[in-house]
Amino acid sequence: MAHDHDHAHPDDHSELGEMDLRVRALETVLTQKGYIDPAALDVLIDTYQTKIGPRNGARVVARAWVDPAFRDWLLQDATAAIASLGYSGRQGEHMVAVANTDSQHHMVVCTLCSCYPWPVLGLPPTWYKSAPYRSRAVKDPRGVLAEFDVRLPASTAIRVWDSTAEVRYLVIPQRPDGTEGWSEEALAELVTRDSMIGTGLARMPEAAP
Amino acid sequence: MSYLSHADLGGRDLPGAIVPEPEGETFHAPWEARALALTLAMGGTGSWNIDASRGARETLPDYAQLSYYQIWLAALEKMMAERLQLQPDELAAGRMLHAPRPVKRVLRAADVPAALARGTATERPATAPARFAPGERVRTRSSAVEHHTRLPGYVQGKVGTIEHLHGMHVFADAHAQGLGEQPQWLYTVVFDGVALWGESAEPGLSVSVDAWESYLEPAA
Numbered sequence: 001m002a003h004d005h006d007h008a009h010p011d012d013h014s015e016l017g018e019m020d021l022r023v024r025a026l027e028t029v030l031t032q033k034g035y036i037d038p039a040a041l042d043v044l045i046d047t048y049q050t051k052i053g054p055r056n057g058a059r060v061v062a063r064a065w066v067d068p069a070f071r072d073w074l075l076q077d078a079t080a081a082i083a084s085l086g087y088s089g090r091q092g093e094h095m096v097a098v099a100n101t102d103s104q105h106h107m108v109v110c111t112l113c114s115c116y117p118w119p120v121l122g123l124p125p126t127w128y129k130s131a132p133y134r135s136r137a138v139k140d141p142r143g144v145l146a147e148f149d150v151r152l153p154a155s156t157a158i159r160v161w162d163s164t165a166e167v168r169y170l171v172i173p174q175r176p177d178g179t180e181g182w183s184e185e186a187l188a189e190l191v192t193r194d195s196m197i198g199t200g201l202a203r204m205p206e207a208a209p
Numbered sequence: 210m211s212y213l214s215h216a217d218l219g220g221r222d223l224p225g226a227i228v229p230e231p232e233g234e235t236f237h238a239p240w241e242a243r244a245l246a247l248t249l250a251m252g253g254t255g256s257w258n259i260d261a262s263r264g265a266r267e268t269l270p271d272y273a274q275l276s277y278y279q280i281w282l283a284a285l286e287k288m289m290a291e292r293l294q295l296q297p298d299e300l301a302a303g304r305m306l307h308a309p310r311p312v313k314r315v316l317r318a319a320d321v322p323a324a325l326a327r328g329t330a331t332e333r334p335a336t337a338p339a340r341f342a343p344g345e346r347v348r349t350r351s352s353a354v355e356h357h358t359r360l361p362g363y364v365q366g367k368v369g370t371i372e373h374l375h376g377m378h379v380f381a382d383a384h385a386q387g388l389g390e391q392p393q394w395l396y397t398v399v400f401d402g403v404a405l406w407g408e409s410a411e412p413g414l415s416v417s418v419d420a421w422e423s424y425l426e427p428a429a
Contacts, residue, residue, distance in 0.1 A: 023240040023282065025303035027247060029295060033309035035254055037320035041246035047325060048245070049235050087327035094375065111219030111361050113263055114277065123245070125230040126237070129277045132225040135218040138363060138416050139406055147227045157413030162219060164359045165395055165419035166331040167375055193232045 002078065051141050053122035054193035056087045057170060060120055062188035064097075065175045075099060078170060082120060092119035098161065099172040100198070105156050106171045107145075107198030109137035110163040119156040119170035121193060128197065139163060148199045171195065212355045214264075215272035220363035220405070241278040248281050250283045252318030253324060257288055258383035264357035331379040333392040339422070340394065345371045345396060346428040349420065357385035364416075368428045369400040372417065380421055394422040 030036045060082055064071040074081040078095035082088065095117060098106040110116065111134045116124040127133050137144050141158045145151065152158070161169045173195035179187060182205075190207075194200030236242040244425040252262065265284035266272070272280060289295035292310065299306045316324060341347060351366030359381045375395040402414030 019238065019240045019279070019282075022300070023243045023247070025300055026282070026286070026295075027243060028303055029299045029305050030247065030251070032305035033294070035294065035309065035312050035315065036247065036250040037315055037317045040250050040253075040316050041243060041259070042323050043318045043321040044246040044249050044325075045242045047321065049242075052325075053235075054232055089323075089326040091328070093328040093330040094332060094378075109219075111363070112214075112216055112359060113266065123235055125234070126277070127227050127230055130225070130227065131218055131223045131273070132227045135221040135223040136227075138219045139222075140411070141414065142411055144227060148229055157415070159399075160410065160414070161417045162361060162416060162418045164361060165375075165378060165381065165421070167395070167397075167419050179344070199229075 048118075048123050052087075052119060054120070054196065055188070056085075056122075057117070057120035057193070058188040058191035059184075060085055060087070060097075060170065061172055061191045061202075062184045064099075064172055065179075065187055066184050071099075071172075074172070082170075087119040089119055091115070092117045094167045095120075095170060096167055097170045097172055098159075100174050102153075102174075105152055105158050105198065106161060106169075106173060107137060107141050107158060108161045108163060108169045109134060110136060111135070112162075112164060114170065115163035115166075117170055120162045120170055121196060125193070143148060145199060148194060150200060171198040173200075176202050176204050178205045212357070214267040214357070215269065216241075216267035217362045219361045230407060242414035244278040244282045244285075248285050250316050251285060251289070253314070256292055256294065258280070258384055259329070260357060260379075260381045261387065262288065263381075264385040266359070283370065327398055332376045333379065333390065335377050336392070337377070337394075340421070341371045341373050341374075341396060341425065341427075343373065347371060347396075347425040348428040349398070350424050350426075354382070358382050360422075361418060363405060364398075364400060364418055364420075367404050368402055369394050369398040369404065369417075372395040372399045378421070380423070381422075382421070384394060396420055396422070396425065398425070 031038050064074050070081060074097045078097040082095055100106055114124050114129040116128060127134050138160050141160055163169060176190060190203040192203060195202045215425040262284060265288050266280050269280060269283050294310050296307050346368060348368050349360060349364050349366060377392040378395040379390040380393045383389060397417050398420045399415050402410030405416060
């Protein structure tokens with residue numbers, strides 16, 4: 001889990017040792033008091049590291065790209081459509097999907113905390129929870145998009161969804177040109193996490209991994 | 210004002226770059242993963258609800274100085290201390306020094322997948338007609354409140370349009386204060402960028418929030 005990376009996360013490094021000790025002490029006390037099952041912590045962590053992440057959402061988007069009936073269902077009742085693929089529950093109890101077009105781009109934020117659709121995207125990235133993103137997304141979305149190297153035509157209007165209640169939003173990015181006849185599985189590889197938040201676009205076919 | 214949220218950041222010009230991050234970089238230190246799991250597991254004891262958790266986090270005096278999981282951890286310790294589930298000398302000692310307080314339930318490893326898949330829905334059966342319909346113009350509450358709320362400051366006192374009705378949902382403001390669920394109609398309200406930021410707003414910008422009915426009044 002701990003690994004080198006080349007950008008700064010405030011406070012994390014300088015206090016690593018101290019934080020590790022503090023959390024270990026807390027876990028020990030809570031276990032001794034019988035409030036928690038330490039094995040449950042391992043299952044929770046494994047779930048969000050290996051089972052619930054943005055590949056779930058990518059499968060939802062790829063299905064919507066190839067199946068117009070599913071896309072309609074997703075836009076009408078995202079909670080049910082997403083559940084039909086096996087994704088449901090915590091922090092995705094009430095889902096809404098919004099589709100990008102040439103004239104309308106959607107972007108999701110939680111200015112008040114870090115609300116995020118866990119069943120389809122997993123845990124939010126650090127920037128999504130950060131003050132710069134939360135403060136600027138609703139006022140200067142084009143400036144924010146530029147930091148992700150995304151530049152939209154002036155003719156594309158931007159809609160920002162501030163997740164202030166328990167409704168969670170999934171952006172359906174536009175399907176890239178040149179992908180006619182692609183399998184759902186191959187299409188899902190083009191769907192990035194950021195494209196489902198609205199801070200990115202789907203990969204172009206030549207950039208497929 | 211006695212209630213002050215440090216988490217209401219929308220529209221403020223805060224410095225700092227937005228640093229993109231690769232997928233799969235879920236935690237940046239082992240303790241972050243444990244802090245997340247401890248928070249979810251203690252949430253599973255039913256000692257508080259998610260709205261109370263948000264209230265505990267946003268009122269941390271040093272919120273702006275803490276990293277995200279430090280905020281979660283500090284709020285967890287605060288909520289447990291308030292309930293005498295954990296006392297400061299125990300954290301310092303790294304072991305139990307006081308008898309446990311009973312909790313409603315314990316989240317067992319075997320129950321985790323089902324608990325996560327179930328989640329905690331907040332929609333409740335409609336017990337009253339909705340006051341507003343799609344297309345209606347509404348003005349948001351303009352005054353601050355002395356408790357946790359989910360109406361961001363940047364939309365306070367602004368005029369927007371009802372776009373969607375989400376049914377009746379547990380009212381976060383009441384729920385956070387331990388006053389029960391008090392469900393209300395929940396609406397997506399959309400605002401023109403100009404209504405929020407004036408003429409300098411990005412052309413074509415619109416911003417929506419999800420707002421409970423009591424946040425809203427009809428706009429002339």
